[in-house]
Amino acid sequence: MEKDIQKDKVLWTKNFVIINIINLLIFFGFQMLLPTLPIYAKKLGGTNSVIGLVTGAFVVSSVIIRPISGLLLDKLGRQKVFLVGLFIFIVSVFSYSLVPFISAIIMIRFIHGFGWGAVSTASNTIASDNIPKDRFGEGMGYFSLTSSLAMAVAPTIGLFVISKYNFQILFLVSTLLAVLGGIVAFKLEYKKIENKEQTKTKASLYEKVSINPSIIVFFITITYGALTSFLPLYASQKGIENIGVFFTVYAISLFISRPIFGKIIDKLGFDYAIIPGFICVIISMALLSEASNISMFLISAFIYGIGFGATQSSLQTMAMTGVAPSRLGAANATFFTAFDCGVGLGAVILGVVSANVGYAQMYLWASGSAIIAFILYFIIGRKRKLQCKTLKL
Template sequence: MSEKKALWTKDFVILALSNFMLFVAFQMLLPTLPVYVTDMGGDQLAVGLVISLFTVSALLVRPFAGKALDTIGRKPVLLLGLAIFLLAVAGYYWMVSVALVLAIRFLHGIGWGIVTTTYGTIVSDIIPRERSGEGMGYFGMFSNLAMGFGPLLGLWVSQNWGYGWLFAISAGLTALAMILSRLVKFKPIVPAKKQQGSVLSGLLEKAALFPSLLNLLIGIIYGGIVSFITLFGIEVGIVNIGLFFLFNAIALMAVRPLAGKLFDRKGPVWILLPGGVILGGGLLMLSYSTTEWQMILAAILFGIGVGGVQPSLQAWTIKRVDPTRRGAATGTFFSAFDLGIGGGAMILGAIAKMTSFAVMYRYSLVALGLYLLIYLIYLARQGKKTAMSESISS
């Protein structure tokens, strides 16, 4: 048996730390920017635009970022994205009106779309192919750690030191991410062949479309969680709704490496089906939660499901494409997730308005049902044995 290739290389660790710094900088602003806009005199519409404008700009830029990664190269695209992100974060404090804050929020989304697409592509270059699931799991674990730490840090800084320090620290962390990223030795790439046709050709990777479709359906469910969980807590009388994010992040961190190793050894079907069922159990549990302990259990189940499914889908996506198209594939994958979050927030928000947030979460199980049905149809058409061994075949 050949010796297993190293995963925890210097470049992998540096890139993971750089990604962690960026995610903390981003997560610090998630719970604080809506309050900042409100303090400036913004209404509920303005607060909603803080989320939607960011998502839209990230969604629009990802396919172009992916194509640039495959034609221009990884390093210049990453540095450009980090520079835009840094400019936006530092600029929030100097915006004198809600309209200007929203404008720079759009720019912020462009930077975020570029850097997250680029990080996902670069790490897929670094991780050994036979350990792609495990590597993606560990890499995502750093993002999950930031999800648990960043919002708490952002709230503490804004409440105790003010918004000036909030934006300064977030900008400082982004600058650290940029410095660390320059220490990574980028592997030379073979430029992708130019696609004939318009400038829009080649933006999406066809081989990535199927796992991206499944990711879109997961994004719809996730959009309902991140957009409405606080309002759900108010509706059912759960005061400390922040516990959901804490235990969800813990579950995500715990399951990612284990799910990644199982993906590498057994294939995607061993993660995507049971992970989807567990995710559905957490969602159903959440919809009936009226106490903190019920919500915590729901958060753990949801975290186990998402923590297994999404990195496995990402690793599966990378394995399906040619190395020269990894940028386009990563852009396609994350664009689908963004589209799911944005579309899910709108559709589920309309359902909640007509019913309740608890009922809304039960309706979101329809997206999960489609996810399982589509994947089962795929297994039936491809043959279970082929699908199970696809991720470990060369």
């Protein structure tokens, strides 16, 4: 049901609580599959290159659908895009257990990316609709905690399920979580996009005022692509087992830092969150390149969580600030398209680098992308920051 949402300074409204619960459920089901689908593909006879296609197909489709979803969110409304995306997501996850063939898994993964790209863009837009402008940084920090919590717990649970039961149970649990999220979604009140708002803004797949912070986040997420793709291989090379704890520490660090930096953005401004964040990401990559034991890996994980939490939430806030309500969908799509591209291209580019110089040197190279993001912030990011300050948002 679409309604006019009251704009006030109350953050924890019924609507905001509900969208946080929904995001947690959907993200939990999504994160359970990240470390387990490659194992499933391997079990079905997939080679390493084919397993790469399983990941690549998902990234390609999610990048394709995000700008289209953003446009539709602003033209058709939040509810239709959100529920259709969720339906595709649910059907895709359930379908993994029906066709145990590697070629079918790649096709389903491609369709799954469409559902994930649409539903995640919509959920971020719905959250944006329900956060007071003067508490936007804080609100997005709390909203991001749901994904951080899922990131910390869900992969471990997914691996536990396939070790104790089987992949069919895993797919069923993931499906049920998404279905539960869909049921809760019927309690949401969606922002109504007025016709007069739509006529004030030109229809476009991308939001112009969100481009600068999106470019910067692209270079930051290259480092995240390096972590998700190559860290287990790097740790194995160093003789370190159970490296999954790295991502747990990283997620805990995100969980702690995001709300803190959100409040800092609202009270002191972007510099006080983004600059320390960049420094932390650079340091963490440099430490990782020199890591020789589990302690160094975990220190790097904690520092990276602080840095990534500060920069990602700050840049997302910057991308949303000053955007017309009828363009929030496009703004979220612009930001997360750049986010996905950074992760995907980071894995590809740094994979080539690692083949030539090794994993340790690759992470030192990855710190270079964070340095580029740091420089770009002072060239194009601060210009956007001054626009936000002028708008007093």
